[in-house]
Amino acid sequence: MILGVLGGGQLGRMLALAGYPLGMRFRFFDPADEVCVDDIAPRVRAAYEDVDALAQFADGVDVVTYEFENVPVDAVRALEARGARLLPPLVALDVSQDRLTEKQFLNGLGIATAPFAAVDSAEGLRSAVATLGLPAILKTRRMGYDGKGQAVLRSDADAEAAIAAFDGTPSILEGVVPFARELSVIAVRGLDGAVVCYPLVQNWHHDGILRVSRTPSPVVNALMQADAEYAARRVLEALDYVGVLTIEWFEHEGRLVANEIAPRVHNSGHWTIEGAATSQFENHLRAVTGLPLGLPQALGVWAMVNLVGTPPPLETLASLSGAHVHMYGKAPRTSRKVGHVTLCAVDEGYLDARLAELLHVVGIETGNTARA
Ligand SMILES: Nc1ncnc2c1ncn2[C@@H]1O[C@H](COP(=O)(O)OP(=O)(O)O)[C@@H](O)[C@H]1O
Numbered sequence: 111m112i113l114g115v116l117g118g119g120q121l122g123r124m125l126a127l128a129g130y131p132l133g134m135r136f137r138f139f140d141p142a143d144e145v146c147v148d149d150i151a152p153r154v155r156a157a158y159e160d161v162d163a164l165a166q167f168a169d170g171v172d173v174v175t176y177e178f179e180n181v182p183v184d185a186v187r188a189l190e191a192r193g194a195r196l197l198p199p200l201v202a203l204d205v206s207q208d209r210l211t212e213k214q215f216l217n218g219l220g221i222a223t224a225p226f227a228a229v230d231s232a233e234g235l236r237s238a239v240a241t242l243g244l245p246a247i248l249k250t251r252r253m254g255y256d257g258k259g260q261a262v263l264r265s266d267a268d269a270e271a272a273i274a275a276f277d278g279t280p281s282i283l284e285g286v287v288p289f290a291r292e293l294s295v296i297a298v299r300g301l302d303g304a305v306v307c308y309p310l311v312q313n314w315h316h317d318g319i320l321r322v323s324r325t326p327s328p329v330v331n332a333l334m335q336a337d338a339e340y341a342a343r344r345v346l347e348a349l350d351y352v353g354v355l356t357i358e359w360f361e362h363e364g365r366l367v368a369n370e371i372a373p374r375v376h377n378s379g380h381w382t383i384e385g386a387a388t389s390q391f392e393n394h395l396r397a398v399t400g401l402p403l404g405l406p407q408a409l410g411v412w413a414m415v416n417l418v419g420t421p422p423p424l425e426t427l428a429s430l431s432g433a434h435v436h437m438y439g440k441a442p443r444t445s446r447k448v449g450h451v452t453l454c455a456v457d458e459g460y461l462d463a464r465l466a467e468l469l470h471v472v473g474i475e476t477g478n479t480a481r482a
């Protein structure tokens with residue numbers, strides 16, 4: 111079985127690492143000079159507009175999947191015209207590449223989101239601010255990730271400056287949700303329509319970048335888990351989806367408000383490599399190749415810390431008791447995710463102590479990720 115993967119970042123690398131024990135082989139497509147799959151799998155390096163390179167990539171591949179959601183839709187169409195099978199389906203990219211379409215889709219399924227308004231002009235931004243009030247967040251509709259393409263408007267002065275500077279990029283204004291915490295659910299749908307969901311994860315962001323995920327603390331009640339799973343199932347079925355899909359949530363006044371969908375394996379699911387019966391990566395591969403899905407249960411409690419920018423020395427990380435260290439083979443750069451560390455434990459007291467140590471080593475303030 112040969113899988114073609116569009117995108118050669120760390121998510122692709124972890125997909126391949128999960129697939130090798132199953133006897134799967136991988137081929138990647140990525141236009142960048144250097145990508146972190148290069149040391150573990152062959153890669154076609156070409157532009158997404160290069161139809162011949164796409165054909166070469168798809169030749170002999172059993173299924174094509176992707177590890178980032180901003181894959182150009184035209185490249186996928188070119189692949190499909192050559193007879194390649196893409197899973198998850200193209201419609202999932204279409205919906206999630208545009209924040210406006212995505213929110214309309216979620217609301218259409220009865221899933222609550224932040225209030226929002228489409229913004230196409232300076233005047234449109236002025237009236238959106240008047241309707242939604244402040245604070246609000248202005249986001250580009252397309253190509254945003256890790257907080258890029260976003261501006262928080264807190265004051266009238268911020269709003270006036272944003273209106274004056276607005277350059278016509280199709281955008282969306284969202285009301286700020288004063289959330290109690292951020293959660294995410296990772297769900298998987300198999301080729302046969304079977305669905306499994308992982309337990310909700312609690313997430314902390316800094317400057318729009320995920321820094322820490324852990325077993326929610328205080329724990330999420332069973333009804334909220336059920337709500338998240340019910341919503342995920344509706345999304346998966348509406349898209350006739352196959353593979354892993356993530357929904358990011360705000361918990362606000364005891365309810366879940368959807369933030370966004372990622373039609374792929376997700377940073378908040380890295381803990382599943384060591385912390386769950388089956389990892390998100392293996393389950394994605396199982397889904398797109400038509401295998402039965404693996405169990406999503408957590409084996410205990412766990413925490414995952416991203417290494418962003420320049421990481422501590424490997425010797426230091428490796429000296430932490432029980433730490434599972436993952437380095438992506440990327441050169442350190444400001445705001446760049448270069449690796450992560452997962453801790454697993456059977457009890458929360460032990461986890462909290464180990465996490466405090468890890469956060470200290472990584473240089474993150476401990477206060478906000480301790481138990482409430
Ligand atoms: N409407 C909102 N209300 C409150 N916080 C928000 C809102 N939108 C985004 N954020 C904060 O910014 C982070 C990144 O925004 P998100 O829309 O998820 O963009 P990205 O695609 O970059 O992940 C969120 O995880 C959350 O912490």
Ligand SMILES: [Mg+2]
Pocket residue numbers: 358370
């Ligand atoms: Mg996000």
